[in-house]
Amino acid sequence: MAVYGQVILLGMMLFVIGGACVLIRRNLIMILIGVEIMLNAAGIVFIAASLRWGALDGQAFVIFIMAVAAAEVAVGLALIVYCQGRSGSINADTYNTLKG
Amino acid sequence: MIPLLLSAIIFLPLFGGLIVLAFSRYPDRCRWISLGITGADLFLVANLLVQFIQNPGAITVDLLWIETFGIRYALALDGISLLLILLTAFLTLLCVLVSWRSITKRVAAFHFFLLLSQTGVIGLFLATDLFLFYLFWELQVIPLFFLIGIWGHSDRVHAAIKFFIFSITGSLLMLIALIGVVMIHKSQTGEVSFSIYALNTTLLTAKTEGWLYAAFLLAFAIKIPLFPVHTWLPDAHTEAPTAGSVILAGLLLKTGMYGLFRIGFPLFPGAAHNSASVLLILGFIGLFYGAWIALAQQDMKRLVAYSSISHMGLMVIGLALWNRYTLSGSILQMINHGLVTSALFILVGMIDERIGSRQMEKAGGLWRKMPLLSGFFLLFAMASVGLPGLNNFVGEILILAGAFKTRPWVGALGFVGIVFTLVYTLRLIQEVLFGEPKTDDPYPDLSLRETAILGAIAIVVIFIGLHPDPLLNLLEGPVGELLGGTKNLLTLQGY
C-alpha cells in the first residue's frame, strides 16, 4: 500500500502547485483557483494522516475544509465579479491606487 | 494632616486646571481662577514651610498604587524639595500674572497647560518612588510642548517637536535603565520595589552600573542641558511664549539637576564617582561654550537661553565635585538661577511686547524711555553676573570656593568662567539700555502689574543675596544625607 510519506509528499506538491498558481497568474479567478488547489492538498494530507493514525478526526476536518472552501469561493467570486464590474479589469495588479 | 497636604499641593493645580477648562468661554474668569489656584497653592506651600521649620523632620506619604508591579505612591518632603516646590509655586503664579495681557486666544487651554505643568513639576520634586518620578518626569514635558507649540512665535511647531523628541528620547532610555535596576534589585532581594531608598542598596557590577548610570545621565543631561545635547534649548526658548520660557528655564532645567543628585548619584555611587571628571568636563564646556556663544547672539531670548546653559554648566560642576559646600552651593544656585533667568525672560518679553521684536539692534537707549524697566533689567543682569549682595553670588562663591576643597584647579577655572559671563551680559546691557534710542515713539514704562511681578522677584533676589542662611539651613540636613547617605557612598565621602 502507498507509503505515508509519499501521500504527504503528493499533498505537498499539490500545495506548491497551488501556491505557484497564486503567485504566477494575474487573473483574480486563477488566484482563487490556486487557493482551492491548496485547500484540496490539505484535504489529502488530512485523509492520509487520519489513515495513518487510525482516527477519524482528520476525515472530519476535511468536511470543514470543504465548507470553508465553498464559503470562500462564494464570497470571493461575488467580490471579484463586483469589483470587475466597477473597475472593469480582472487583473490583480490594477488595484494599486492604495500604496505608499 | 501634613502628609495629605503634600498630595493636595500636587493635585490642586490639576484640579484647578480642569475647572479653568470648564470656564473656557469666559477668558477673564479663567485668568482669575487660575490666579486663585496658583495663589492657593503658594499659600499651601508657605504654611508647609512654616510647619517644616517648626519640626524639620522629613514628611513622607506611602500608599499602594499598582499592586501587581509593586509601585507605590510614595512622596517625601525634605529641605531641598521644599525649596524647589516653593520656587515652582512662586514662578507659576508669576507666569499667570505675566501672561495676563499677552495671551488672548484660547486662554482656558493655556492656563490648563500651565497648571498641569505645575502639577508635573511639583510631583517630580516630591516623588521618591522611581516609577512615580518617571511618570511626572514625562508628564511635565507634554503641557510645555503645547505651550510652545500653540502660543509660541513664528517657527514654534518645529521647536516644540524638537524639544519633545529630545526630552522623551532621554526619558525612554531612562525607562530601560529604571526597569533594569528594579529587576536586578528583585533578583537580589526577591521583592519588587521602586522606592529610591530601597534601590540604592542593590549591589551592581561595575559594568552594569556604568551602563545604567549612563542611561540615567543621558536623560538628565538632555534636560539640564549639558553640552552635546543642548541644541533644543535655544530653539525652544526663542519660540516659547514668556510664560513658557519661565516654566522651561525656571523649572524644567532644575528637574534635570534634581534627578541627577536625587537619583543619579545615590543609586549609582561608584559609576557617578568614577565618571565625575566627565561631568566636570561637560560642565566646563557648558560654562565656557554657553557664555561664548551668548556673546554672538542677536536675539535677546536666545542670548538668555545660552546664558542659562552656561549657568547650568556651573551648577553641574558644583554637583560633580560632590562635597558639602559645592552641593549646597549648586542647589541654592538652582533657586537663584530659576529666579534671575525667569526675571530676565519676563523683561525680554515685556521689551518684545513694547518694541515688537526681540532683536537687540531694535532695542537701543531704553534707559531714557523706560527708566523703571531698565533699572530692573540692570538689577537682574547684575544678579546673573554674580554681583555680591545679590543672590547668584552666594551660590557661585560656595561652588567655587568649595571647589578648592576637592579639586583646586576646578575652582580657578570656574572663576575665569565668571568673567565670560560678564562679557556677554555687559554687551546685552549696553545694546539694550544705553546709547541713543533707535525710534522716538514713546514706549510705556512698567504698569503696576509688571512692577509688582518684577518687584516681587527683586525682593526675593536681594533677600537671598543678603541673608541666604534660612535657605542654607534648610539644605543642611538633606545635603548631609546625600553626602553620607548610603554605605557605599562612604567611598565618595572619603574622597
Next chain:
Amino acid sequence: MQSDWIVILPHLFLAGGGLLIFCIGAFWKNRPDGTLFITALLSAGAAAVEALAFSGSGTPFAGMVSGDSFSRFFIALFCGISVITLLFSRRYALHRRFSGDEFYGLILFATLGMALAAGATHWAILFLGVELLSISLYILIAIHKSSQAANEAGIKYFIMGSAASAILLFGIAILYASTGEMGIVESLNAPDSRNPLFLLGLGMVITGFGFKISLVPFHLWTPDVYQGAPAPVAGFLSTGSKIAMVAALLRIVTGASPPVWEVIAPVIWTLAALTIIVGNLTALVQDHIKRLLAYSSIAQMGYLLMALLASRGDGAGASAVIFYSVIYAFMDLGAFGAVSLVSLGEPMARADRDSLTAYRGLGYEYPFAGALLAVSLLSLAGLPPTGGFIGKFALFQAAIGADYMAIAVIGIIGAIISIYYYIKVIAVLYMRPTRVPTPHTFPGFSGPVACASIFALIVLMGILPGSLLEVIAVILS
C-alpha cells in the same frame, strides 16, 4: 460527553443575535429606525455580561472550546470592541448607506469568530473561528460598495486572507500528520522538537498567524486595507482580529513544551524585532492618518510579541500581553473612531478624511473627536497620563524581567522613533493654522458616547490600572 452549556452561552448570544438581525432585516420591513443597531448592541452586551458573570466548569466545551476565565475575559473584550465599533459606525453607516442588516449581522458573526478563535483548544475550532472571522471581514471591508477604495481593500484582504488561511490549514494538516493530536496544546508538547515534519507544520502555522497579526514580512496588506476600509471597520479589524490571534498565540506559547518553545522563540524574536523596526520606520513618512495608524498598529503588535516572548514561566509576560491588548484595543478604536467621527462630513462616494493636510487645526474644529484622537495618539506613544504609558511599562518590564534585553532595546528605539510621528499628528491637530472648516453634520448620540467612554477609559487606565491588573492576575492564576 456531557457538555457544559454555560461555556458557550456568550457564543450563542452572538450567533442568535446575528440570526435575529437577519430575520428582522428580512421580515420586518417597516421597523422603527435603529432597531438593528439596538439588537446588535443588546446581543453583544448580553454576551459580554454573560461571559463575565457566569464561570463555567473547567472542562472545555465539547472538548474544543475552553471555558476557562482566560477565554471568557477575551470574549468580554471582543464584545466590548464590537459594541464600541457599532457605536462609532451608527451614524457613519447611515450616512454612507450601508447600515443594513448585513453590516450589523456580520459584525456579530465576526465577534463570534474572534471568540471561537481565542477560546479554541482544538485546531478545528481555531481554524473555523479564524475563517468565520475572515469571511465576515472580507465583506465588512467591502461593505461601502460605492467607494472604489473599499472595493480595492476588500479584494486585497480577500486574496491575501484566503492564501494565508490556506497556508494555516496546510500547517495544521502537517501538524496533525506528524503528531496525530487534534488538540492545540497536546499537538504542541511533542516530546522532542527535532521531528522535521512537526517543524514544517509549525512554520506554516506561524506564517498563518503572522499574516493575521500583520507581522512584518506578511504586513504589506495592512496599510492598504486600513486606508481603504471604512474607518470603524478598520478599527474593528485592527483591534479585534489581531487580539483574537494574539490570544490564540498566547495559548500556544504558554502551552508549548520547553523543547518546542526552544524552536518557536527565535522565530518569534526575529519577527518581533523586524516588526518593531519596519513598522515604526515606515510610519515616519506617512502623510495619511489611516496609513499611519496602520503602521503604528503593526509596530504595536511588535511590542506585544516582545512581551509574548516573556510570557512563559512566572506569567509577568502573559499578564503584560493581556493588559496591553486591552489598552491597545481601546487606543486603536479611539483613534479610528475619531477618524470616523471626523469624516462624517465627507461626501458619500469619497473615502474618509485621510490626508494629514485635511487635519490641520482639527482639534479646534471638532473638539471632542480631536481630543479623543490626541489622547489615543498620546497613549499609543506611551506618554504618562494615558493607559499606554502603564501598558508600555508593563511590556518592557516583562521583556527585561525575562532577560530579553536585546529586544527590549530594539523596542525602546522603536518607541523613540514612534514618538515623532505621533507627535507630528498632534502638532498638525492643534498647532497648524485651521483651514476652511467643513459644515458639521450632526454626529448623533452614539458617536460622542463611545468617544467619551474611550477617553475616560484610556485616562483611567493611566491613573488606576490596578483593578484591571488584578483581574488579569486572577485569570492567569
Next chain:
Amino acid sequence: MWLYSLIFYLLAAVILSSTLLAITRRNLVHMVIYLIISFFGTGLLFFLLGAPLLAALEVIIYAGAIMVLFLFIIMTTPSEGDQEKLKGEDPTCQSCGPIRLLHTGLPILLATTLLVVAGLFIFADPEIRVALNPAMASPAVFGRFLFERYWFPVEVASFLLFVGLVGAWYLGRDGLGAGSMARVPQSEEAESENRGEA
C-alpha cells in the same frame, strides 16, 4: 498489496499532471475541465485511503458545485476573451523583456525552493516511511463519529456557510456583470430599498 501502490501511483500521476495543466492553461474553460479531472482523481484517492463518504463529497462539492460556479462566473463575466495571458505578457507592464522574466521566473524559483525545503522536511522525518495498511471507514461509522465528536464545529461550519451566503448576496445584489459601473448606486430601486431600512 502492490495493486494498492500501483493504483496510488497512477492516481498521483493523474492528479499532478491535470493540476499542472490546469494552472498553465490560458483558456479558463480548459482550466476548469482539467481541474475537474484533478478533483475526480482526488476523490478516487480519498476512496483508496479509506474515506468513501468524503470521496463522494469531494466529487459532489469540489468537482460539482465549486467548479460549476467557476464555470458560471467565467461564462458571465466579460473578461478579455478566453486568451488570458500568462503573467509574462502582462499588458500593463511597460518594459517587458527582462521584467517578464522577473515576473514569471521569480515566483517559479520561489515555488521550487519551497518544494525542495518542504521535501527535505518530509524526507528527514524517520517515521514517515511507515506503510499505510488499507482500512475503510464506512459512511455510517464516519457519520456517527462526526455527529458525536464534532457536532459543534459542524454547527460553526454552517454559520460559516450562512455568512458566505449573506456576503455573496449582499455583494451581488446590485446586479452582476457589466454595466453596474454605469449605474450610479443611487439608482431608483436600490435607493428605495435602502431607504427602507435606513
Next chain:
Amino acid sequence: MKPILLLLMLFPLLGGLFSALFGRRVSRWTVERVACAGVILSFIMALIAFDSSGGKHQIITFFTWFQVADFSVLMDVRFDPLAAFMALTVTFVSSLIHIYSVGYMKHDEGYVRYFCYLNLFVFSMLVITLADNLVFLFLGWEGVGFCSYGLIGFWYKDMKNASAGRKAFLLTRIGDVAFGIAIGLFFLIFNSLSITYINGHADILTPGTMTLFGLLLLWAAAGKSAQLPLSVWLPDAMAGPTPVSALIHAATMVTAGVYLLMRLFPVFSGSATAMAFIAVAGTLTAFYGACAALMQGDIKRVLAYSTISQLGYMFLAVGAGNITAGMFHLVTHAFFKALLFLAAGCVIHALHEEQNIFRMGKKLRLALPGVYWPFLAGAAALSALPPTAGFFSKDEILISTFLHAGIFYKFLWFIAILTAALTALYTFRLFFIVFTGESLYYEEESEKSVEKPPPNMIATLWPLGVLAIFAGLLNLPAGWGGGGWLSEYFLNIPGAAHHGEIPHSVENGMAIASAVIGIFGIICAWFLYGPKGLLRRPDLPGAWGGLFDLLREAFYLDWLYRRYIAWPFEKMADILWNRVDREGIDRGLYSFANTFMLFSQILREWTSGRLSGYLFMLFMGLTVILCLLAINFSIL
C-alpha cells in the same frame, strides 16, 4: 566702638538708599544735602573712631552673612591703625568731592542716579578698608567696580562713555579672578576667611605658596589699581564726570589694590620673589605712566596717566617692604591728585567742557586765581618739590628702595629717580600749557568767555591745597626735626617694621638729590613747554612724530588688547555659534535623524500597492521561516 564703626559704614549706604528710593519724590536740594550729610557724618565717625581706637587692633563682628559648615562669611571689621587712617582719608576726600560735585552737577538732570552711585561707592570703599572677612571685602571690591561702571558710563547717551564703563568693569573683573582664586586657596589652606586669622598663621605657608599668593594678590591689585598689564581702562575712565574721576580714579578706588596688598602683607612678605615682582611691577608702571603722560593732549588723561605712575610708586613701596612709606604716599597722593582733578574740573567747567589743554592759556590765570594757586600747589606736590607733602612721601619710598638689600633694588631706585624727573617734567608741562602762554587756537575763540565756577567748587580746593603742602608733617623724617608720627602710629602693623636707623648721610643725600631732580624737571618744562616753548604744539614734526604717537598711545597697549584679545574673542564667539553649534551639533543631530527618514522612504516603496508583490512576500516569508527552522535545527 561697635556702633561708631557700624554708623561709619552705614551712613553712606543710607544716603545711597535714600536717594535711590525717594530720590525722585523729594526736591533736588534735599537729595544733595542728604548725600553730602551721609559722607560728612561718616567722616566725623571716622574721626571719633580714629582717636578712640588709639592704635589698638579691634575685631568687631556685626552679623553672619551666610555659613555652610566651616565656610562662614561674617560681616565683620578689623579696625587697626592702617584701616583707621585709610578710612579717615577716604571719608575726608569723599566729603570734599561730594560738596564739589553738588556744584559741578548743578545742571545735570540725572543727579539722583549720580548721588546714589556716589554714596554706594563710598560705602563699598569703606567696606574694603574695614572688612576682616575676605568675602565681605569681596562684596566691597565688586561694589566699587559696579559703582565705577555706573559712574563712568553716567552720560550713557553717548555709546563711547558706556563702552568705557564696560571696559573698566571688565578689566577690574579680570583682576578679581585672581582675588577669587586667592580666597579659594585661603579657604583651602587656613579653613578660614578672616584676615586676622590668616595674617596670624601666615608663617605656616611654604615660600612657594607665599609666592603664589603674592602673584595672585598682585594680579588682583593690578586689576583694581590699573597697574601695567591691566592699566588700559583708567585713561578711558575719564569719560565720566570729573568729580568721579577725582574720587574714584585718583583718591579711593585705585588705591584699593595697594591697600589690599598692605592688609595681607604678611601672606607674601616671606617670599623675596613675590616682593621683587611687586616692586618691578610698580616701577615699570610708574615709568610707563610717566612717559605716556608726557605727550597727552587732554587735561584729564594727563592726570590719569600720572595717577597710574604714582600708584606704581606705592607698589614699589610695598615691594620694598615699607608699608608706612606706601601708606604715606597713598594719603598725600590722594590729597594732591584730588586737588589737581578738582582744579581741572573747575577749568573744564569754566571753558564749557573744553578738555584740550592746547586751547587754554594765561587768560585762565587772570580769570581764575582761586583755581590757579591751588593747581600750582598740587603740581608742586606732585613733582615732589621740597616743602610739599609729595616730596616727603616720595622721598621715603626712594630711601627705602635704595636701602633695600640687593643690587636689583638699586637699579629700581635709579628708574624711580628717573621717573621722578619725568613726573616733574609732565606736571609742569601741563601747568605751563594750561596757565601760561597763549592758546594755540588763538584766532577763533579768543573771546571765549571764561565763566566763573560756583563758589563751593572753588572753596573745596583750598583745604586740599593746604594739605598738599603741609601733609608732609605727618611723617617728617628725623633729619627735618619731625618725629615720624606716622611710622610710630603704624608700628605694630605687620610688615611696617623700621629699617633701623637711616644713616643721616643717605637721608640728606637722597633729599637733596630728589629736590634737584624736581627743580631740573621744572626748568626743562619751562624751556620746552613755557609760553615760548619749543614743543608747545599738539603734535611733533619729522622723526620725533613716531615717538610722540608711541607715547600718546601709551605704547599702543590698548590697541594691542583690542586687536589681539577682544577681536579674536568675538570672532571665536561667532565661529562657535555658527560653525560648531548650528552647523556642527544641530545639523549633525538633524542629519542623524534624517537617516531614519531615508530608511523610511526606502521601506515605503516596499508596500507598492500591487497584490502580486504582497503574495510574493507572503510565500517568501514562509520560505524564510522554514529555512530558519531548517538551519537552526540541522534538519539537513
